[in-house]
Amino acid sequence: MKRFKKIAGLFIIFFLLCGPAYCRDIRVISLAPSTTEILFSLGLSENEIVGITNYCNYPPQTRNIPKVGSLATVNIEKIISLKPDYVFSVGSASNPLNKSLKAAGLDVKIFNAERLDGIFLAILDIGEITGRKDKAETLVKNMRRELQEIRDKTKSIEQPKKVYVEIWGEPITSCGRNSLVDEVITAAGGINIAGSINTLYPLLSQEFIISQDPDVILLGYMSRDQAGLKKAVASRFGWQNIKAVKNDQVICDISPDIFLRPGPRIVDGIAQIQKRLYGE
Amino acid sequence: MANRKIFLLILLLAVSAAAALVIGPVSLTRDILWLRLSRILLGIAAGAGLASCGAVFQALLRNPLAEPYVLGVSSGAGLGAVLAVALFGYAGFLPLPAFTGGLLVIFLVYNLSRVGQKVPVQTLLLSGVVINIICSSLILFFISASGNPVLHDAMWWLLGNLQVFDSRLVLASLAAAGLGIPVFMLYSRELDAISLGEEEALHLGINIENVKTALFIIASIITAALVSACGLIGFVGLIVPHMARAIVGPKHKALIITAAILGAIFLVLSDAAARTIMKPAEIPIGIITSLLGGPFFLYLLRKTRNIKQK
Amino acid sequence: MSSMILEVKNLWAGYSNREVIKGVDFSVNRGEFIGIIGPNGAGKSTLIRALSRVLEPSQGSVSLNGKDLHKMRLSEAALITAVVPQDTLIVFEFLVRDIVSLGRIPHIRKLGKETQEDLDIVEDCLGLTKTKELADRFINELSAGERQRAIIAKALAQEPQLLMLDEPTSHLDISHQTEIFDLIKSLSRDKGLTVIAVLHDLNLASEYCDRLILMSEGKIFRQGRPEQVLDYKTIEAVYKTVVVVGKNPVSGKPSVFPVPEGQRRQ
Secondary structure, eight states: OHHHHHHHHHHHHHHHHHHHHHHSOOOEEESSHHHHHHHHHTTOOTTTEEEBOTTOOOSGGGGGSOBOOOGGGOOHHHHHHTOOSEEEEOSOTTSHHHHHHHHTTOOEEEOOOOSHHHHHHHHHHHHHHTTOHHHHHHHHHHHHHHHHHHHHHTTTOSSOOEEEEESEETTEEOOOTTOHHHHHHHHTTOEETTTTOSSSSOBBOHHHHHHHOOSEEEEOOTTSOOHHHHHHHHTSTTOTTSHHHHTTOEEOOSOHHHHHSOSTTHHHHHHHHHHHHHOO | OHHHHHHHHHHHHHHHHHHHHHOSSSOOOHHHHHHHHHHHHHHHHHHHHHHHHHHHHHHHTTOTTOOTTTTSHHHHHHHHHHHHHHHHOOOSOTHHHHHHHHHHHHHHHHHHHOBTTBOOHHHHHHHHHHHHHHHHHHHHHHHHHOOOTHHHHHHHHTTOOOOOOOHHHHHHHHHHHHHHHHHHHHTHHHHHHHHHOHHHHHHTTOOHHHHHHHHHHHHHHHHHHHHHHHOOOOSHHHHHHHHHHHHHOSOHHHHHHHHHHHHHHHHHHHHHHHHHTTTTBOOOHHHHHHHHHHHHHHHHHHHHHHHHHO | OOSEEEEEEEEEEEETTEEEEEEEEEEEETTOEEEEEOOTTSSHHHHHHHHTTSSOOSEEEEEETTEEGGGSOHHHHHTTEEEEOSOOOOOSOOBHHHHHHHTTGGGSOTTOOOOHHHHHHHHHHHHHTTOGGGTTSBGGGSOHHHHHHHHHHHHHHTOOSEEEEESTTTTSOHHHHHHHHHHHHHHHHHHOOEEEEEOSOHHHHHHHOSEEEEEETTEEEEEEOHHHHOOHHHHHHHHOSOEEEEEOTTTOOEEEEEOOGGGTTO
């Protein structure tokens, strides 16, 4: 009896000391909009996501979460004051920001999802770290299934549409082989005219674009109001004879956040693009 | 002798322009004819303009390391564009605030250096360098502090670019270079004398304050116009005058026109390379001018050194 | 043409906050070889600069051939006077011939071209200064003496009536010094060229100059023939050092000998 009391006593003391650590919410900070979306899609609440960047704008709950700056202007002191368990960052482990974060004693986890598979892996890893492993596995399974369905839809199209994606105008920048956007276009059933170029984000020559004569032009300027862009792009000198311009197939109303961000909405983005390319 | 060389260079320019017309990532078709032509014309204007202004600044400042951007006109133009966007949300024709910024800097540098009726050259150089630094820092500040993505466009434009395709800008650039270069040539003797020294020029009866002021203002306006149209294209204004000196000597009667032709050839060919080397991607032209120009100049330097030793 | 080519009256000149020349009067006749001497800081170079339009005087007048120098157009003054500065830093690689031909600038009309006459005059000046063999070399490759001769050739190419030189031989050894001075003296004697030269070497000044102007603290202390100016009391008063004045055994002109401290008790 005495020994039992001793053991029970130890347990009670143990819980009293460590309970708060086990029972309290995890605290994470996200330094990338895509990571923020992943965290929310895994069901983390505003109590658990304690800091995000200025550019994290989805879902709407992000409005209420404290901002720690943007990647270029992160406020490390703010991050420390929020006492995170983990900081989810991007970029190389040895870049100045990540080094400073580590030196400040923070637990930095880096995710650079560059392709679709990378997104799935990131979701699973983040799920593991934040204790949402099951949720993550379900989410990834659904995404994979949807993706396959989309791919199947246009598998046997004889003349896939040629797509030119422009992610910036000064200079004119597109997405080449092995970029996420290239995969997105291909999955949606289109052909990326810059897909054979070995640079991730080549500065395309206008002559090349004109001579390729794409069927569709997809504008994906990150964090930019796209309404005026369509007119500016379509009225470039020499572009009036491009099929996409002639047939008013310059797409500017699909939010770039959906298909540029390596996040949970990517498959939805692919679906939207496919719909615009081929209807139905 | 010099005349024969100049004639050959003009031929070379014609050949280069013709070659540039057909060199590119895609073969020449009617659709892209104007695109190529526009780049070639702008290349000629900017190359000739920057090289001849470089020669003039080197004589005025009596410094072989001088070049058109050293007096701050270019960063003034950049600041003009950046301020218009950052402070006034300007979203229109960027070359306009850029040119204004350039002109304001010319005015500022000139007045900062003036002592009574005179503009001492050393003070001009110092004021220009300081204004240059201040403007560049302000540009970086506004770009990093502002969330406005249009500012990132401004930064790209600062890297130099002949893909302007706006006929107004091409014509304006051709006009600037085309009017400025003959004026410089009219001042050839004065430039020769000034490059010996201001006192020496004075002793030869040259009204150096008038001449300095006129040349400084004309060369700065041309530089401002070219930078507003094409951004910053480095190397041309600094090295092409030296290449020209190696070919026809330092007398400005031959030097100005030679530098202009060489600059035009150089930019036209660099631009052709910029769109072809990594086709169909474009390399920023400033990278090409530095990478191609540097070694070529070193080669020219060695060749003339050897000739002299013989 | 009157025999007086230059007349300086009550000339005051200086830099932003201080006057260096404080009331200088003298005149120069055509064909004279004038030497301006004096200790450092006396104002010799400043005087030349005031006379060559580099410095504007604050008071006084300078008349050239009877006309006010500072009211003349620069181009007009350049037809009459030429200046050889102390040294020149030439940044670009001009040929000697190109440098000399710059001397013709005052004579070439604004939009005009060089004529055969201009080219001939350049050749003559190269010959006079014995720089013909150097004509096709780069100016920066010449020795100090050769450079100075080339610069003098440029000044002569202006066909001046009055040649002003500021310490033309301070960097040269004695053989080059005599060479330059022999040249200038012969031009003065044979062609009637008027010469004003700032000199630091009292003995050279004594040998070659017709008249000396001794400056001290911005004023003229004494002027006249070498024999009149170079006596030991005058030199000691101005240069504040002990000297002995003797005679050049060949020419009879006064020669100044320094007296080192150890010898001064005599």
